[in-house]
Amino acid sequence: MKPAAFEYHAPTTVDEAVTLLAEHAPNDGRILAGGQSLVPTMAFRLARPTHLIDINNVADLDKLVIEDGALCIGATVRHAQFHTPACDGVLGHLLTDVVSNIAHYPIRQRGTFCGSVAHSDPASEWCMVSATLDATMVAQSASGERLIPAAEFFETVMTTTLNEDELLREVRIPLLSDDTLYGFQEFNRRAGDFAISMTLVTYRLEGGKITDPHIGVGGAEDRPRRIAEAEAALAGQVPGDDAFRAAADAAAAAIDPMEDHATNAQYRRDLTATLVRRALENAAS
Amino acid sequence: MSDKKDITLTINGRDHNVSVDPRWTLADVIRDHCGQTGTHLGCEHGICGACTVLVDDAPVRSCLMFGVQADSKKIRTVEGLAKGEEYHPLQKAFMENHALQCGYCTPGFLMLATGILEAQPDISDDELNDVLSSNLCRCTGYANIVKAVRAARDEMKAAS
Numbered sequence: 001m002k003p004a005a006f007e008y009h010a011p012t013t014v015d016e017a018v019t020l021l022a023e024h025a026p027n028d029g030r031i032l033a034g035g036q037s038l039v040p041t042m043a044f045r046l047a048r049p050t051h052l053i054d055i056n057n058v059a060d061l062d063k064l065v066i067e068d069g070a071l072c073i074g075a076t077v078r079h080a081q082f083h084t085p086a087c088d089g090v091l092g093h094l095l096t097d098v099v100s101n102i103a104h105y106p107i108r109q110r111g112t113f114c115g116s117v118a119h120s121d122p123a124s125e126w127c128m129v130s131a132t133l134d135a136t137m138v139a140q141s142a143s144g145e146r147l148i149p150a151a152e153f154f155e156t157v158m159t160t161t162l163n164e165d166e167l168l169r170e171v172r173i174p175l176l177s178d179d180t181l182y183g184f185q186e187f188n189r190r191a192g193d194f195a196i197s198m199t200l201v202t203y204r205l206e207g208g209k210i211t212d213p214h215i216g217v218g219g220a221e222d223r224p225r226r227i228a229e230a231e232a233a234l235a236g237q238v239p240g241d242d243a244f245r246a247a248a249d250a251a252a253a254a255i256d257p258m259e260d261h262a263t264n265a266q267y268r269r270d271l272t273a274t275l276v277r278r279a280l281e282n283a284a285s
Numbered sequence: 286m287s288d289k290k291d292i293t294l295t296i297n298g299r300d301h302n303v304s305v306d307p308r309w310t311l312a313d314v315i316r317d318h319c320g321q322t323g324t325h326l327g328c329e330h331g332i333c334g335a336c337t338v339l340v341d342d343a344p345v346r347s348c349l350m351f352g353v354q355a356d357s358k359k360i361r362t363v364e365g366l367a368k369g370e371e372y373h374p375l376q377k378a379f380m381e382n383h384a385l386q387c388g389y390c391t392p393g394f395l396m397l398a399t400g401i402l403e404a405q406p407d408i409s410d411d412e413l414n415d416v417l418s419s420n421l422c423r424c425t426g427y428a429n430i431v432k433a434v435r436a437a438r439d440e441m442k443a444a445s
Binding site: 001002003004005006007008010035036039040043044052054056080100104105106107109110191192 | 288290306307308310328329330331334337343344345346348349351353354397400401415416418419
């Protein structure tokens with residue numbers, strides 16, 4: 001249970017970090033941020049990176065600010081920084097409601113928002129939040145910056161469209177208007193464990209009818225995503241049991257659930273329908 | 286293949302100048318190279334919490350940080366809780382409430398509880414339950430640990 005040897009680099013600027021990454025990524029060099037997923041993987045020797053580029057001492061990566069209508073979350077912002085609202089308004093409260101579901105308190109002191117997104121575990125709450133709320137990923141390499149919409153970022157289990165020489169420098173989540181309603185639901189068998197399925201829903205009301213619905217599902221498929229079929233079932237409806245059940249059933253039918261030794265596809269489908277319905281009820285209450 | 290790095294770990298107010306291999310976890314450096322063996326290692330992959338220490342006052346898994354990352358940070362371990370012969374209120378509460386049996390997980394629970402009670406002296410019973418779910422204990426069934434930490438919370442509040 002001891003990590004294999006590696007070369008350690010502790011850059012203090014983003015330029016230095018991405019230059020090191022460009023040099024070492026082809027030889028399995030990796031970014032080390034919070035380390036709460038990477039280090040256990042190294043302890044099991046499932047990962048044996050030859051170089052670790054520790055970004056914890058890089059200035060400016062800890063920024064957590066509002067710019068151009070979005071909450072900008074820098075690469076070393078910890079989960080614990082969302083224990084209290086990170087910004088005014090609905091988004092700040094939403095993130096605070098979600099964060100208590102992420103692992104446990106000590107893990108949240110070290111683990112980072114961007115690290116979770118880059119790691120891209122299907123059961124990651126922040127990945128699902130990013131997908132549901134149409135976040136933008138800011139990828140930085142030695143040759144410049146690239147903006148990647150969340151819908152084009154998550155590919156499959158622990159696989160993103162980030163290139164090996166790119167650092168996920170920042171995630172930008174659009175602020176939510178004050179009339180946005182939201183609900184979050186997650187199910188697992190033990191507190192802090194990986195989600196078997198989870199959902200985040202948001203919508204607004206116009207003339208008593210649902211507009212701009214976002215229904216994201218995570219943990220159930222190989223990547224988190226918005227479920228267009230469920231959103232279509234909800235748009236233009238009057239909030240209530242009929243509309244919520246129709247959207248929940250549409251979500252369950254649309255997903256392609258993962259299976260494992262304890263959970264078959266039908267179980268995840270049923271679970272997803274229940275969670276989507278409950279999240280919609282939470283949003284309405 | 287990797288060169289050793291010279292770092293200074295400040296553990297319970299005392300500086301330790303050590304030369305570390307980057308792959309050594311903070312837990313291993315504290316135990317094997319600074320001689321502070323009160324911090325225990327259970328699972329070594331961040332699940333059990335036996336190795337919990339305070340780094341700059343935040344409770345963290347010392348098996349999920351490399352020692353080299355803790356250079357010049359303020360570390361507190363179970364050895365720093367008692368003031369001379371006087372036990373910390375949490376240590377007293379653990380003894381009085383039978384919150385340990387084999388004792389292996391106790392240093393981790395004590396540091397987790399110290400961190401949370403310092404950060405949130407008014408923490409509710411429910412929030413405390415959630416925080417204490419971070420660590421594993423295979424002897425007590427948790428009820429007495431919860432009882433002890435609640436008692437320490439109340440005593441520390443009354444004393445402040």
